[in-house]
Amino acid sequence: xxxxxxxxxxxxxxxxxxxxxxxxxxxxxxxxxxxxxxxxxxxxxxxxxxxxxxxxxxxxxxxxxxxxxxxxxxxxxxxxxxxxxxxxxxxxxxxxxxxxxxxxxxxxxxxxxxxxxxxxxxxxxxxxxxxxxxxxxxxxxxxxxxxxxxxxxxxxxxxxxxxxxxxxxxxxxxxxxxxxxxxxxxxxxxxxxxxxxxxxxxxxxxxxxxxxxxxxxxxxxxxxxxxxxxxxxxxxxxxxxxxxxxxxxxxxxxxxxxxxxxxxxxxxxxxxxxxxxxxxxxxxxxxxxxxxxxxxxxxxxxxxxxxxxxxxxxxxxxxxxxxxxxxxxxxxxx
Amino acid sequence: xxxxxxxxxxxxxxxxxxxxxxxxxxxxxxxxxxxxxxxxxxxxxxxxxxxxxxxxxxxxxxxxxxxxxxxxxxxxxxxxxxxxxxxxxxxxxxxxxxxxxxxxxxxxxxxxxxxxxxxxxxxxxxxxxxxxxxxxxxxxxxxxxxxxxxxxxxxxxxxxxxxxxxxxxxxxxxxxxxxxxxxxxxxxxxxxxxxxxxxxxxxxxxxxxxxxxxxxxxxxxxxxxxxxxxxxxxxxxxxxxxxxxxxxxxxxxxxxxxxxxxxxxxxxxxxxxxxxxxxxxxxxxxxxxxxxxxxxxxxxxxxxxxxxxxxxxxxxxxxxxxxxxxxxxxxxxx
DNA sequence: TCATGTTGATATAACGTTATACCTCTTGTC
DNA sequence: GACAAGAGGTATAACGTTATATCAACATGA
Numbered sequence: 001x002x003x004x005x006x007x008x009x010x011x012x013x014x015x016x017x018x019x020x021x022x023x024x025x026x027x028x029x030x031x032x033x034x035x036x037x038x039x040x041x042x043x044x045x046x047x048x049x050x051x052x053x054x055x056x057x058x059x060x061x062x063x064x065x066x067x068x069x070x071x072x073x074x075x076x077x078x079x080x081x082x083x084x085x086x087x088x089x090x091x092x093x094x095x096x097x098x099x100x101x102x103x104x105x106x107x108x109x110x111x112x113x114x115x116x117x118x119x120x121x122x123x124x125x126x127x128x129x130x131x132x133x134x135x136x137x138x139x140x141x142x143x144x145x146x147x148x149x150x151x152x153x154x155x156x157x158x159x160x161x162x163x164x165x166x167x168x169x170x171x172x173x174x175x176x177x178x179x180x181x182x183x184x185x186x187x188x189x190x191x192x193x194x195x196x197x198x199x200x201x202x203x204x205x206x207x208x209x210x211x212x213x214x215x216x217x218x219x220x221x222x223x224x225x226x227x228x229x230x231x232x233x234x235x236x237x238x239x240x241x242x243x244x245x246x247x248x249x250x251x252x253x254x255x256x257x258x259x260x261x262x263x264x265x266x267x268x269x270x271x272x273x274x275x276x277x278x279x280x281x282x283x284x285x286x287x288x289x290x291x292x293x294x295x296x297x298x299x300x301x302x303x304x305x306x307x308x309x310x311x312x313x314x315x316x317x318x319x320x321x322x323x324x325x326x327x328x329x330x331x332x333x334x
Numbered sequence: 335x336x337x338x339x340x341x342x343x344x345x346x347x348x349x350x351x352x353x354x355x356x357x358x359x360x361x362x363x364x365x366x367x368x369x370x371x372x373x374x375x376x377x378x379x380x381x382x383x384x385x386x387x388x389x390x391x392x393x394x395x396x397x398x399x400x401x402x403x404x405x406x407x408x409x410x411x412x413x414x415x416x417x418x419x420x421x422x423x424x425x426x427x428x429x430x431x432x433x434x435x436x437x438x439x440x441x442x443x444x445x446x447x448x449x450x451x452x453x454x455x456x457x458x459x460x461x462x463x464x465x466x467x468x469x470x471x472x473x474x475x476x477x478x479x480x481x482x483x484x485x486x487x488x489x490x491x492x493x494x495x496x497x498x499x500x501x502x503x504x505x506x507x508x509x510x511x512x513x514x515x516x517x518x519x520x521x522x523x524x525x526x527x528x529x530x531x532x533x534x535x536x537x538x539x540x541x542x543x544x545x546x547x548x549x550x551x552x553x554x555x556x557x558x559x560x561x562x563x564x565x566x567x568x569x570x571x572x573x574x575x576x577x578x579x580x581x582x583x584x585x586x587x588x589x590x591x592x593x594x595x596x597x598x599x600x601x602x603x604x605x606x607x608x609x610x611x612x613x614x615x616x617x618x619x620x621x622x623x624x625x626x627x628x629x630x631x632x633x634x635x636x637x638x639x640x641x642x643x644x645x646x647x648x649x650x651x652x653x654x655x656x657x658x659x660x661x662x663x664x665x666x667x668x
Numbered sequence: 669t670c671a672t673g674t675t676g677a678t679a680t681a682a683c684g685t686t687a688t689a690c691c692t693c694t695t696g697t698c
Numbered sequence: 699g700a701c702a703a704g705a706g707g708t709a710t711a712a713c714g715t716t717a718t719a720t721c722a723a724c725a726t727g728a
Binding site for chain 4: 017018023030031035058059060
């Protein structure tokens with residue numbers, strides 16, 4: 001009871017050497033069944049818990065994975081985390097989440113602490129404006145790293161993401177096919193890499209189909225802001241009959257705004273979201289959106305990391321997932 | 335470039351001893367300004383990152399905090415995490431989040447890993463059915479621990495929570511004052527400690543006011559389920575004119591269900607939620623709810639942990655926060 | 669001159685594991 | 699009976715830090 005039990009305590013209790021006790025705890029080496037059970041019993045009796053700091057320091061191995069995420073409050077991300085940890089925990093890893101809140105400085109502290117603690121692998125949604133230095137640091141320390149959603153140009157890490165341009169192009173095409181000519185892009189404030197891709201997809205279709213001039217309308221990606229932005233957008237561009245949104249949350253806000261103006265989403269103005277968050281299906285009216293299963297995306301992300309861990313020197317892989325247009329009730333003919 | 339730089343590398347580069355380099359890095363001991371800058375320059379040049387495993391093992395200190403949470407996807411929890419990490423990061427700690435998803439086994443693995451890594455402090459929303467053994471383990475390892483929201487009877491740790499019974503009593507009283515007599519309690523499936531308290535508060539007012547027989551209606555706490563449960567509840571108890579809900583999400587679902595039935599929340603049926611999640615204010619109609627600021631709650635939680643860290647042997651504190659009735663548009667006279 | 673501090677730097681033993689090499693038995697083979 | 703092979707176990711040196719004790723050099727005061 002005096003101080004935490006260590007391997008030495010267990011070994012003495014069982015009447016064996018420290019080395020033997022260590023091998024039993026790890027299930028390594030050649031140990032007879034008799035001593036095995038002796039040691040196990042001793043460990044149990046003393047409530048022994050091995051110290052992973054010492055172990056990972058000595059062995060150079062660590063089955064702890066860090067997930068540095070841009071925004072933990074995003075329900076999409078929550079699902080991704082579930083997918084990631086389901087797969088990794090099944091392989092004996094443990095996932096801890098660090099919320100960078102899109103702040104490069106906080107992100108820097110988190111990644112720094114990650115390296116300090118010699119964790120085994122890193123999943124990472126890089127903040128915009130991430131300094132080059134962090135990539136070099138990770139590379140220099142040989143940290144198995146997979147970036148997620150955002151892939152900075154300078155990165156040489158594995159990556160899992162979404163085909164953003166393809167998705168918004170598909171959404172815009174669908175609206176054009178319904179007869180809409182004045183289609184706006186709504187949501188996002190900063191020109192993040194992801195948003196740039198999505199806007200590019202939208203613009204390419206607007207140009208290719210010879211539709212009205214593209215309208216990009218900024219909005220913070222929360223519901224309230226989306227509502228106000230929709231009303232302002234409509235006031236500035238009264239001809240607008242459809243909006244492609246930067247995300248579901250802003251899209252739901254837009255629907256709210258449309259109703260506030262006495263109109264009906266899907267009749268006077270069509271709305272397409274992005275992400276298919278749980279709320280999208282049960283909103284009134286249910287939201288048409290570009291869906292990509294966050295849970296499956298999380299599993300894919302975990303799988304890529306596992307491959308990297310088993311093959312540290314292989315070439316970097318980039319895998320991108322297509323989003324799928326889910327038709328609900330916020331879209332209709334013009 | 336051959337292998338990670340360690341303190342020895344830095345010391346050699348700077349032409350000092352390892353002990354001196356260590357003191358400079360920690361800002362401890364008495365070091366002249368000249369050698370100080372020499373060492374700092376060397377460390378910078380080599381991109382030295384200290385190994386926290388070795389440091390915390392030797393010093394017995396660790397400024398890493400783990401937050402084992404019941405459900406990361408709950409937006410309420412996301413806000414709590416922000417409050418917690420804002421305060422703790424300001425004090426030089428680092429918070430990592432582990433999602434137990436209300437699964438005692440997963441929770442066990444997380445806490446086990448937490449102890450293995452000798453982290454500095456634990457914030458914890460214990461899963462229902464948490465085995466007694468885990469409490470003993472944490473106590474035996476002298477882990478500074480603060481439980482959050484759920485306080486098992488056997489616990490002797492610090493605790494921060496919400497006055498649940500008081501809150502639902504207040505909500506029920508408000509509805510009774512509006513003239514409602516048939517008030518139901520909607521939401522939750524398992525009889526968790528929190529839900530039990532909330533139901534008790536509701537029941538006590540129903541009895542004290544001599545209102546209709548209490549109706550407890552189970553529902554999974556997601557929107558879709560709340561919608562269906564509301565419709566089923568109304569079918570089974572047509573006289574019901576008001577519902578006190580287990581949480582905002584189920585309350586929003588209930589509002590949806592009410593509209594599906596061709597009625598209007600706040601007119602034919604009043605609804606009161608719990609938590610005041612961001613969506614509550616911007617829903618149609620905006621949701622009346624029992625609010626407790628999750629961000630402030632997170633800060634309080636962090637503060638309690640800091641006190642425990644600075645005073646390891648002090649008596650356990652239990653601090654409970656009152657919820658506040660926020661009137662919006664889903665409640666009205668009968 | 670000698671005790672007495674003070675400043676700045678250092679040598680060294682931990683911290684709790686695991687990897688490596690090594691040892692002692694048994695058993696089997698010719 | 700000599701030798702090889704293998705099974706089961708152990709001693710010991712790392713891993714990269716920090717705490718402690720110690721030391722040299724120089725200043726201070728009587």
